[in-house]
Amino acid sequence: MAGLLTAGVRAVVRRAAPAGRDRVPETVQRGIEPCAAGDPHSRAAAAHEVAEAELERGHLRRAAHRARSGLRAAVRAGLPECAARLRLTLARIELDGGDLRACSRNLRAAELHLPDADRPRAVCLRGLLLCQRDRFVEAVAELTSAVRGFGETGDRSGTALALVGRGSARMRSGELGAAERDLVEAERIFAAQGCTEQAAGCVHRRACAAFRAGDLPRALRLFERAVAAGLDTGSCPDVLLDRAEALAEAGLHDEAHTAVQRAVRRLAAERGRGVRLAEALLALAGCRLRAGDAAAARCSAEQAGQLFREQHKPAWAALAAATGLQARLLGGVCSSRELVAAQRTGRLCAAYGWVGPAARLWLTAARCAHRAGMRQRYRRLLRLARGIREDAAATSQQRCTGWLAEALLAEEADEPAALFAACRAGLREAQDHAAGIAPFELRAQALAPVQELGEVAVRASLRSGSARGVLRWTERVRASALHRPALLPPADPELDAALVRLRSAALHVRGSAAPKPSLEQVGVLEQQVRHRAMLARDGVRGTGDELCLDDVHDELGDAVLLSFFGHAGRLRAASVVSGRVRLHEIGARDEVDGQVARLVHLLSRQAERDAVDPAAVRPSVLARAARQVQSRLLGPVLDELGERRPLVIVPSGSLHAVPWSALPVCRGREVTASPSLRCWLRAARDARANSGRGRLWVSGPGLDHAEREVRALHGEAAGRLLTGSRARCPDVLAALDGVRIAHIAAHGTFRDQQPLLSCLDLADGPLYCYDLDRIRTAPATVVLSACEVGRSVAGRGNQVSGVAATLLGRGTSTVIASVVPVPDERTAAVMLSLHRRLRRSVPPAQALAAAQHEHGESGFVCLGYGGRCAR
Numbered sequence: 001m002a003g004l005l006t007a008g009v010r011a012v013v014r015r016a017a018p019a020g021r022d023r024v025p026e027t028v029q030r031g032i033e034p035c036a037a038g039d040p041h042s043r044a045a046a047a048h049e050v051a052e053a054e055l056e057r058g059h060l061r062r063a064a065h066r067a068r069s070g071l072r073a074a075v076r077a078g079l080p081e082c083a084a085r086l087r088l089t090l091a092r093i094e095l096d097g098g099d100l101r102a103c104s105r106n107l108r109a110a111e112l113h114l115p116d117a118d119r120p121r122a123v124c125l126r127g128l129l130l131c132q133r134d135r136f137v138e139a140v141a142e143l144t145s146a147v148r149g150f151g152e153t154g155d156r157s158g159t160a161l162a163l164v165g166r167g168s169a170r171m172r173s174g175e176l177g178a179a180e181r182d183l184v185e186a187e188r189i190f191a192a193q194g195c196t197e198q199a200a201g202c203v204h205r206r207a208c209a210a211f212r213a214g215d216l217p218r219a220l221r222l223f224e225r226a227v228a229a230g231l232d233t234g235s236c237p238d239v240l241l242d243r244a245e246a247l248a249e250a251g252l253h254d255e256a257h258t259a260v261q262r263a264v265r266r267l268a269a270e271r272g273r274g275v276r277l278a279e280a281l282l283a284l285a286g287c288r289l290r291a292g293d294a295a296a297a298r299c300s301a302e303q304a305g306q307l308f309r310e311q312h313k314p315a316w317a318a319l320a321a322a323t324g325l326q327a328r329l330l331g332g333v334c335s336s337r338e339l340v341a342a343q344r345t346g347r348l349c350a351a352y353g354w355v356g357p358a359a360r361l362w363l364t365a366a367r368c369a370h371r372a373g374m375r376q377r378y379r380r381l382l383r384l385a386r387g388i389r390e391d392a393a394a395t396s397q398q399r400c401t402g403w404l405a406e407a408l409l410a411e412e413a414d415e416p417a418a419l420f421a422a423c424r425a426g427l428r429e430a431q432d433h434a435a436g437i438a439p440f441e442l443r444a445q446a447l448a449p450v451q452e453l454g455e456v457a458v459r460a461s462l463r464s465g466s467a468r469g470v471l472r473w474t475e476r477v478r479a480s481a482l483h484r485p486a487l488l489p490p491a492d493p494e495l496d497a498a499l500v501r502l503r504s505a506a507l508h509v510r511g512s513a514a515p516k517p518s519l520e521q522v523g524v525l526e527q528q529v530r531h532r533a534m535l536a537r538d539g540v541r542g543t544g545d546e547l548c549l550d551d552v553h554d555e556l557g558d559a560v561l562l563s564f565f566g567h568a569g570r571l572r573a574a575s576v577v578s579g580r581v582r583l584h585e586i587g588a589r590d591e592v593d594g595q596v597a598r599l600v601h602l603l604s605r606q607a608e609r610d611a612v613d614p615a616a617v618r619p620s621v622l623a624r625a626a627r628q629v630q631s632r633l634l635g636p637v638l639d640e641l642g643e644r645r646p647l648v649i650v651p652s653g654s655l656h657a658v659p660w661s662a663l664p665v666c667r668g669r670e671v672t673a674s675p676s677l678r679c680w681l682r683a684a685r686d687a688r689a690n691s692g693r694g695r696l697w698v699s700g701p702g703l704d705h706a707e708r709e710v711r712a713l714h715g716e717a718a719g720r721l722l723t724g725s726r727a728r729c730p731d732v733l734a735a736l737d738g739v740r741i742a743h744i745a746a747h748g749t750f751r752d753q754q755p756l757l758s759c760l761d762l763a764d765g766p767l768y769c770y771d772l773d774r775i776r777t778a779p780a781t782v783v784l785s786a787c788e789v790g791r792s793v794a795g796r797g798n799q800v801s802g803v804a805a806t807l808l809g810r811g812t813s814t815v816i817a818s819v820v821p822v823p824d825e826r827t828a829a830v831m832l833s834l835h836r837r838l839r840r841s842v843p844p845a846q847a848l849a850a851a852q853h854e855h856g857e858s859g860f861v862c863l864g865y866g867g868r869c870a871r
Helices: 027-031 040-057 060-076 082-098 102-110 117-132 136-153 156-172 176-192 196-212 217-230 239-250 254-269 274-290 293-312 314-331 338-352 355-371 375-390 398-413 416-434 440-446 448-465 465-475 491-508 514-534 549-556 587-607 617-641 653-656 677-689 704-717 729-736 804-810 824-839 845-857
Strands: 562-565 570-577 578-588 647-650 671-673 693-699 720-722 739-745 758-764 765-768 781-785 814-818 860-864
Touching: 027 729, 040 060, 040 082, 060 082, 082 102, 082 117, 082 274, 117 136, 117 156, 136 156, 156 176, 156 274, 156 860, 176 196, 176 398, 196 217, 196 239, 217 239, 217 440, 217 514, 239 254, 239 274, 254 274, 254 293, 274 293, 274 314, 274 824, 293 314, 314 338, 314 355, 338 355, 338 375, 338 647, 355 375, 375 398, 416 440, 416 448, 416 465, 416 647, 448 562, 465 549, 465 562, 465 570, 465 578, 491 514, 491 765, 549 562, 549 570, 562 617, 570 587, 570 617, 578 587, 578 617, 578 647, 587 617, 587 653, 647 677, 653 781, 671 845, 677 860, 693 704, 693 729, 704 720, 704 739, 704 824, 729 739, 729 765, 781 804, 781 824, 804 814, 804 860, 814 845, 824 845, 845 860
Parallel strands: 562 647, 647 671, 671 860, 693 720, 693 739, 739 781, 781 814
Antiparallel strands: 562 570, 570 578, 758 765, 814 860
């Protein structure tokens, strides 16, 4: 939150330089011309010109030196008007440097002798000074007067500068619509004058206004447009700082942290940049808090708070104090003193317009009070936090914080009806906001608040013993970003070009003897792709259906459903068998994760060494690990499964990596795993409504068996075949569009930390999730004969992503893929057996179960629906 009045006053108060004026005039290089040496007026005027030029370049110390030199000459020569102009320039320099008292003194002294033509400049500067003192209403009045004054004198550059200042003041006072209008008009004036950098700066401030309004996608698009218009992001710490906050909100925490650290170093090295240094330190505290380093965050916040107090900036000092308190509370420091301070500091922040940080601080403090048994203090803090629901300036995520506080208050008062109503309202708030966001990563970030709301509702349902209620609430918050597929983003040539560059760089790494420099380039290009993908417009399709258990029962038939969920460090499950919903305790989450990880590790070792040493993993060890996982996960429904009943699983956390067919009871059984029940039901409807057309067979490079596999499949079933140099990403993507069955045999890479950069290797480089997300009509069924790309990661807000999840999100009904490495020599046989059954209209999950059982394989999983498709 540190940079909401962004790019500082520095760029606001500079005179707009004509296009092409990017350096100080020759007098800076040569000193004041000798012809002016004996003329005090000329000497003062020349010093004034040099000071203005140095100020434009951002050299505050040199600008101040020249201005004071000229001022002394003007005072000695008895030139009051010239001295007044120099004092006005000094006031601008001091404002930018954070010395507000010196700025005020010089401004008052300058106004005594300023000529009428220069008075609007003084009024404008007074407005900016008030803005820096957080007196925004007064600042808007002064800057409005300055706009009129510049208009009367015909000074278009001055008008634009005053509009920028007024827009910034309005932004901070919550008048975001009026701020946007001011900045758009200033941008128009600057552009008409050929001042491209200043026009780009206006676009940058509009991005900051959008960010403050909670419209992150639009903010990112405007930041990108500002850069394209000529704004220098590399050399200006102000710009670095603003963009870093948006990157952090978008989930790019490492990149944001790096950018803020660069800004801090640059600002610390520049004398007279105390205002922005304090804001940068506060942003750094926020980054460290998100990274879980509470001690370092507290240190940065306290440094920032000290600087703000020295600069007499009470609003920013309050925000720094709130961040420091947040760090102390999250770091485990909880006492009555801290809680009282949190209550008081939050009120102060809210009074200055920092409503979001205030609500978050109150909520954190309330949880600390609850853990300490301070129930009265807990309720008091929650009542403060819930007030943000009614604040017109609050963003969607901030209002969700208010609904969460309302739900916790209802929980404390034992009012379940009010609790569920608050949770439903918070979920609607988050989901309505997310519906306007096309990029998956931003949609997932927007849905992050639903996890906490869901936890409260699930806890209440567990207390009531309502198995149906638990199942409904776990589904309301699970994989929400996938329930409503994004509309296809409009054609984006820049994203296409970024993906081509990334593919080319990755291909170069594949064949490079010294890959380190190329890997660094790949990392840079990956970030470019991620940034560009976040600029997509439009929203999502449909409104998202609530889970109807009658629909679940009808679709299940005689199948057994097991939906896993975590709560309070424990793994639990809800089962649906013959229309009856029951709850089951599975065990400690850490223990389950450990058992699953061991099974996956053993299967991976077995697959990697099969060709060399078939006994690398003793069968008894592997069998014991499989039985342990089965007993833990499927124990609650083993009796109901019988011999033939299909099994539908909704995994949670590490369970997305379980190769279910490796469990003894699942060998030969029809098993389907889906990110959520709503995704499963939607995929079932899609499978029956549209089965696609034709078949596609693709092989990637570097696998001996891949081309043989797809040629054999093509020979049996016909369709379109893409192998060798024909299997290029653009051709494969075009062929995937609307196809009935697609089969891709290729190297696969799954990225735990950045799942949307998981990929399949093709002839011209990797095919990424970002590519798959741009398919217009998703294929009905996709078989990925590639290691591990069936895995998914549940990230922030329990949103699932990966190659399979991307295809399911685009509208594919069924994805068959492996979650562990699979031996090449057995894969081809499994795939031939699978597709023979699919051609006989055997449902995908049943066909996969039979094919793996026939050939002794267990690494592939049927994801999505897995049932019978339209004929």
